[in-house]
Amino acid sequence: MVITVKDGAATDTNTPELLKRADADIKLPAAPHKPGSDLQTIIADVNQQTPAVGQRVVRVDARAHGLGRTEYIDDMTWPNQLFAKVKRAEVAHARITSVDVSEAAKMPGVKATLVGTEIPVNSFGPSYQDQPLINADKVRHVGDPVAAVAAETEQQCIDALKKIKVEYEPLTPIFDAIEAMKDDAPQVHEGKSNIYASKQIKKGDVEKAFAECDHIFEDSFNTQMIEHVPLEPHASAATWDVNGRLLVWSSLGRITLGRADLSRILQIPYNKIRVTATIVGGNFGGKNELTVEPILALLAKKTDRPVRHVFTREDEFLSSTTRHPFFMDYKTGVMNDGTIVARKIKIVCDGGSYCSWSETTMGKGCILAAGPYNIDNLEVNAYAVYTNKVMTGAMRGFGAPQVCFAYESHMDDIAHALGIDPLEIRMKNAFYEGSSSPTGQQLQSVAVRESLQMASERAGWKEA
């Protein structure tokens, strides 16, 4: 914009015509709507539904997938590449007294080894940086990394891992999340409480409502740990260019976060790191944080060669994140007609050995724990707890499926006990357009009633 002074007053003379018009006056052309044409330009009309909805589209990656030509990391090679493997703990909880890689280093084909003390900042994590890349002091679950090797072939790596001697001083492991909350429970992270995150939601007066309601129902629900099992195991590769820039290829879903972590761990500037996201063969939340990328970077630095690593299926189960087991206690106050007046919930999320995305998962589980129902008096208390198991993190829904299993099972039990149809009790309590969520969010586009109605009609609920 150019301002010129004319007759003593500043006048804008050069503003482009379009910018002078209010946005509301701008009429975009109606989108061409020609179903069946191969190429279609989709331009959204103002306040109009885009014509993309309801149309068939062909995925841009479909042809490569079907031809087997999609390049996942395991399908890529780097000139002069080395393979890496990670030695994993076979005990759940122990202090590491020594790690000896000297014999492994002499094995055929081995070009480098790496232990935890060689990592500049040996910790990472999306919420809390509580997870070492390679454990140097203690191990907290079976599968925790204790050393790594790089060799000419994968088999040479496997042979070398067997020569690594790790000595442990065993510690009492804790596997039960409820037990882990006790004051005298073994500490998974020394000097720190096993309860590492908590959240509370309070609305109305639950105790008063419990005293005044017609019925009180109480029950407990547990869910199990689940591994994502992406068909493509975690894979990554790293090398350094001649200008000292780190190049990483990874099946990681959050490369920006990964890049920041790499910068912090390796103590190199952010602009010296390039992370390439490759096509991912299934993530489901399990590929949302680093695994071995910094280890590969350091092995690549030591050897001046590209280093690649692909998890075995066993590695996936031993040392990638999983879905949290939830322990959930529900207490619900109900009137004779099925109206829910109060609900109190306690959730314990078994976080495994490291935080990963536990804080986020617990938070979302907490917000959604009461279900899509209008409950005036509500109290939810949630805790994330360390145990000596593989870490739990993000997985499809971030805690939503666990609490859904609990509140809907609980709802069925209440309906059955009161002799009310399970659909009817849900319709009686379900959110309306504009209802408030437990944390006070005014909800829009609320379709739970219509959805339930349509689902019950299509499933033939009334006839059954």
Added chain:
Amino acid sequence: MEIKVTVNGAEKAASVPPETTLLSVLREQWGMTGSKSGCEVGDCGACTVLLDGKPVNACLVLAGQANGRDVLSIEGLGTPNNLDPLQKIFETHASLQCGFCGPGVIMSAKALLNKNPDPTRHDVRDALAGNLCRCTGYVKMIDAVMELAANNKSEAA
């Protein structure tokens, strides 16, 4: 050991240690990375190829066992401009999501249709039972195979 295998119509030779699997010789020696390695224990089916026309998990077949035999892998089915009808219908049906299981699924479906051009839905489910898809896109895969079989039948009639 020395092996000679007919892969997608072409003679291939390799010298490999005896423990080498057909999957690793395909992927690492002959550069055919279309067959995927998902578990290496025969659970996931991502490495399915046809050995003398029969679907096998290439991770469970030793390279030596394939010596002198005929292998059809995903690379032998079609090209970008000349897709196999299965590849085409998987594309239009959006039957593949992350795609990692895709080549194996298509090879299993190929083996089925070669043997049984008019399968029931149950036959298709049975033929794909050894192929895991963690995106859980099974319905669209089964739909695609059923539609292809129906199209073939109406063309033949």
